Amino acid sequence: xxxxxxxxxxxxxxxxxxxxxxxxxxxxxxxxxxxxxxxxxxxxxxxxxxxxxxxxxxxxxxxxxxxxxxxxxxxxxxxxxxxxxxxxxxxxxxxxxxxxxxxxxxxxxxxxxxxxxxxxxxxxxxxxxxxxxxxxxxxxxxxxxxxxxxxxxxxxxxxxxxxxxxxxxxxxxxxxxxxxxxxxxxxxxxxxxxxxxxxxxxxxxxxxxxxxxxxxxxxxxxxxxxxxxxxxxxxxxxxxxxxxxxxxxxxxxxxxxxxxxxxxxxxxxxxxxxxxxxxxxxx
Amino acid sequence: xxxxxxxxxxxxxxxxxxxxxxxxxxxxxxxxxxxxxxxxxxxxxxxxxxxxxxxxxxxxxxxxxxxxxxxxxxxxxxxxxxxxxxxxxxxxxxxxxxxxxxxxxxxxxxxxxxxxxxxxxxxxxxxxxxxxxxxxxxxxxxxxxxxxxxxxxxxxxxxxxxxxxxxxxxxxxxxxxxxxxxxxxxxxxxxxxxxxxxxxxxxxxxxxxxxxxxxxxxxxxxxxxxxxxxxxxxxxxxxxxxxxxxxxxxxxxxxxxxxxxxxxxxxxxxxxxxxxxxxxxxxxxxxxxxxxxxxxxxxxxxxxxxxxxxx
Numbered sequence: 295x296x297x298x299x300x301x302x303x304x305x306x307x308x309x310x311x312x313x314x315x316x317x318x319x320x321x322x323x324x325x326x327x328x329x330x331x332x333x334x335x336x337x338x339x340x341x342x343x344x345x346x347x348x349x350x351x352x353x354x355x356x357x358x359x360x361x362x363x364x365x366x367x368x369x370x371x372x373x374x375x376x377x378x379x380x381x382x383x384x385x386x387x388x389x390x391x392x393x394x395x396x397x398x399x400x401x402x403x404x405x406x407x408x409x410x411x412x413x414x415x416x417x418x419x420x421x422x423x424x425x426x427x428x429x430x431x432x433x434x435x436x437x438x439x440x441x442x443x444x445x446x447x448x449x450x451x452x453x454x455x456x457x458x459x460x461x462x463x464x465x466x467x468x469x470x471x472x473x474x475x476x477x478x479x480x481x482x483x484x485x486x487x488x489x490x491x492x493x494x495x496x497x498x499x500x501x502x503x504x505x506x507x508x509x510x511x512x513x514x515x516x517x518x519x520x521x522x523x524x525x526x527x528x529x530x531x532x533x534x535x536x537x538x539x540x541x542x543x544x545x546x547x548x549x550x551x552x553x554x555x556x557x558x559x560x561x562x563x564x565x566x567x568x569x570x571x572x573x574x575x576x577x
Numbered sequence: 578x579x580x581x582x583x584x585x586x587x588x589x590x591x592x593x594x595x596x597x598x599x600x601x602x603x604x605x606x607x608x609x610x611x612x613x614x615x616x617x618x619x620x621x622x623x624x625x626x627x628x629x630x631x632x633x634x635x636x637x638x639x640x641x642x643x644x645x646x647x648x649x650x651x652x653x654x655x656x657x658x659x660x661x662x663x664x665x666x667x668x669x670x671x672x673x674x675x676x677x678x679x680x681x682x683x684x685x686x687x688x689x690x691x692x693x694x695x696x697x698x699x700x701x702x703x704x705x706x707x708x709x710x711x712x713x714x715x716x717x718x719x720x721x722x723x724x725x726x727x728x729x730x731x732x733x734x735x736x737x738x739x740x741x742x743x744x745x746x747x748x749x750x751x752x753x754x755x756x757x758x759x760x761x762x763x764x765x766x767x768x769x770x771x772x773x774x775x776x777x778x779x780x781x782x783x784x785x786x787x788x789x790x791x792x793x794x795x796x797x798x799x800x801x802x803x804x805x806x807x808x809x810x811x812x813x814x815x816x817x818x819x820x821x822x823x824x825x826x827x828x829x830x831x832x833x834x835x836x837x838x839x840x841x842x843x844x845x846x847x848x849x850x851x852x853x854x855x856x857x858x859x860x861x862x863x864x865x866x867x868x869x870x871x872x873x874x875x876x877x878x879x880x881x882x883x884x885x886x887x888x
Contacts, residue, residue: 321717347728388614395610414622418823420844424851424861425629448621480606509710511826527712549713560708564701572774
């Protein structure tokens with residue numbers, strides 16, 4: 295609760311809060327305003343007279359047009375969507391299965407395996423991308439969406455597994471046992487009895503995995519080479535910067551349009567996303 | 578346990594045919610469920626990891642199969658002044674950003690832990706820097722740092738703080754500072770939201786009781802909030818340290834390691850050597866050099882988590 299004198303509330307609450315909000319959101323505002331600002335206003339020296347950088351009276355769709363018509367942006371968007379959805383689906387299936395096995399079944403080395411999967415979560419992509427590029431080439435997956443669909447799960451499965459283990463552990467053992475006494479097989483007990491209860495967990499893991507794959511950069515940068523195979527982050531970086539020339543208007547338009555799908559998914563599932571985030575941290 | 582399993586097996590084999598019976602065995606079922614994960618992680622983590630070790634011991638270039646050369650790449654890398662700068666940068670970058678993200682994150686989490694109008698909105702919007710693709714938001718920063726058209730220069734100039742332009746990404750120290758600022762900006766929401774989740778598990782009654790006993794705000798934080806939040810803080814910090822240590826995108830977009838190789842991190846330098854110039858073996862050696870430090874951090878984390886679990 296916020297109480298105390300008015301000035302105290304301002305100094306200790308509203309001022310710092312606004313400070314954080316403005317700093318955290320300003321770059322996005324800047325992205326939006328740059329997208330719709332004509333080049334003539336964009337490239338005006340920073341100390342020019344009578345220059346208001348925060349608003350424009352001549353909004354233009356020129357940068358968006360250039361982005362959509364003269365680059366393969368829509369192809370990149372499609373690629374990113376397919377790759378993110380496919381790798382999220384693979385990771386969810388693997389994560390749910392593995393999480394179920396590790397948290398609800400008794401077998402030797404269960405603890406060791408759980409720790410092993412957790413450890414791989416802590417091996418970052420930047421440690422592996424050079425040899426992995428080699429492996430991808432040997433498997434003849436280079437420059438195809440499969441190179442990403444199959445490698446993204448390596449950093450998505452560990453946290454999905456970890457998250458699902460948390461959810462599964464909270465479900466009472468009796469639930470399954472009742473089903474099994476009634477003649478359900480292990481598989482049926484898992485699919486029809488336990489999974490429906492764990493739906494919030496699956497949703498959290500899915501949202502989180504989707505945003506992570508949409509975000510991924512270094513694997514996409516190294517494994518993909520032809521323009522029509524690229525994902526949004528890589529496409530924007532490599533096609534809208536030509537030599538020393540930055541097409542800032544279109545770059546920002548690309549950044550904006552490329553962020554909207556994740557932002558939309560996120561806005562529908564904020565609570566699940568936060569649960570995924572904090573759940574994967576708590577372990 | 579063993580006999581219970583046997584009895585169950587016998588029972589299930591009675592009503593299902595033998596193939597299904599195998600899946601009724603707890604161990605077989607677990608094995609089947611873990612198989613897809615095992616295959617993917619083995620193919621795309623374990624195998625490339627060992628491939629990387631092998632690569633770093635050869636003189637492979639792009640398109641040229643290499644021969645075993647022992648530790649030559651590591652000697653070369655060790656005596657490389659850019660590599661040393663990169664190591665120092667990475668450590669310093671991780672340390673500074675982590676300290677700031679932790680302090681600011683705690684502050685923001687404390688602010689968000691109060692009840693106020695529009696709280697849900699603020700909380701949702703504040704996470705944006707963390708969910709928007711890093712490369713894309715970093716481009717917005719790069720545009721804000723532009724040497725000629727920087728809006729930051731415009732603001733500082735109009736506030737009378739600077740008289741001539743700052744070349745944000747063009748001077749080594751300033752460029753490193755800029756990279757650090759962007760990393761803090763990006764990572765702060767993660768800290769704030771995770772720590773907020775931790776704060777919400779602390780009963781407000783504890784605070785109230787302490788307040789009645791005359792503890793001031795700082796004392797309440799120091800003796801109640803901080804110790805209770807410590808487990809969450811530790812895990813959040815270690816996760817973030819690993820991510821920051823292996824960071825690539827920010828530096829790649831903002832400075833590309835420049836000016837004059839002054840802002841390289843492990844990952845960007847490995848990329849420049851391994852992919853940029855095609856010296857695969859040396860690039861592999863550089864990225865492998867992250868591992869010992871990372872391993873130390875992971876070990877620390879595992880020991881800590883074990884300790885909490887067995888407590």
